[in-house]
Amino acid sequence: MYIIYSGKPTDAVFEARKNVRLRFAVRIVLCWATIALPAMAQSKAEISPAISGLINPQAAAFSPATGKVYVVDSARGVVNVSDDAANSTVAVKVGAEPVSVAVNTANGRAYVANAGDGTVSILDGKTDRVIATLRAGVHPYSIAVNSVTGKIYVTHTFSELLTIIDGFTDRSTSIRAGSFDLAAVNSRTNTIYLLGYEGGNLAAMDGESEGIAQTSVGMHAWGLVVDEKSDIVYAGKTGDAEVAVLRGKSDSVIKIHAGSIPGAVAFNPTTNTLYAADYGDDSVTVIDCEKRAPAGSIPVGSRPEAIAVDAGSNQVFVANTHDNTVTVIDGATKRVRKTLPAGKNPYALAFNPKSGKLHVANLDSASFTIIDVKGEIQGAR
Secondary structure (H helix, E strand, O other), X not given: OOEEEEEOOOOOOOOHHHHOOOHHHHHHHHHHHHHHHHHOOOOOOOOOOOOOOOOOOOOEEEEOOOOEEEEEEOOOOEEEEEEOOOOEXXXXXXXXXXXXXXXXXXOOOEEEEEOOOOEEEEEOOOOOOXXXXXXXXXXXXXXXXEOOOOEEEEEEOOOOEXXXXXXXXXXXXXXXXXXXXXXXXXXXXXXXXEEOOOOOEEEEEEOOOOOEEEEEOOOOEEEEEEEOOOOEEEEEEOOOOEEEEEEOOOOOEEEEEOOOOEEEEEEEOOOOEEEEEEOOOOEEEEEEOOOOEEEEEEEOOOOEEEEEEEOOOOEEEEEEOOOOEEEEEEOOOOEEEEEEXXXXXXXXXXXXXXXXXXXXXXOOOOOEEEEEHHHHHHHHO
């Protein structure tokens, strides 16, 4: 079996109405239901509603420092820490309603944003224990780490504040940055990128001066990834079927055509290729980042919600949230290699290149699933 583990929570499944504080869980449903989905009626005879619930694209993370993978379980208030080398998973109790996790690749620590009680839990990478719980302000949502400076950045829903935590002292401060949802860091340039779904802006913050430059990319932007070497940031524009491209702190935005509702993006630095998961038309758009142009479209499963890349094997993984599968794509041929069961409603992914296992965050039923992608693909050849 390629599904080697499926975690089972004991609590009831979350519903979106219980988590209205999370703007993405509510807004993106409204956007898809009232704006984007009707526009697809000509090509789709029947449209099913978008998945709702306590979701965040940063709900799973791989730590190259420890070889462990972290997947949040909002319902139980835990983070599932998987050590693939030891073939073990432990559930670590954190704060209420954890929604996102990020790792410091230098010291191996993991940081968890707990939306329910306004805290950030710090996990020791070796012992898997919570070594500190910090107040972070109400409704923390997205979390990102600069592994060079040791600073952690936390966005908040329904707030213009950005919380900055010093990883060496565990002291936190807040600045008024604007209304942003997602955060990503370029540790090489010490730049923090912030993306707001409703605000229409992509911000670049200097990590030293904390000065912020904002660039308009248009409303309903979702999905954020950084090419650290070139300092280029990519953002999916769900309302316009485009990917916005911004170089560093420049105010010049390039827009590249994608499929319908490109709500998740992933970048392969080895091939200089971007992949956009097009939720609206069940496809993945391949973008040649050197030419800054589409290089193909690959059909996948129903409602692709998340996407991840393994640069070493040049594979792309797509979580199809409505048919409970993961599509595995060969980046070289741009063809689907396999479609694998992935638990119910997969919505976030983290790949462990050391073990060849894909870790999946599930919205309903099981809290997470582990798939031995390496073994399955080798066996299928």
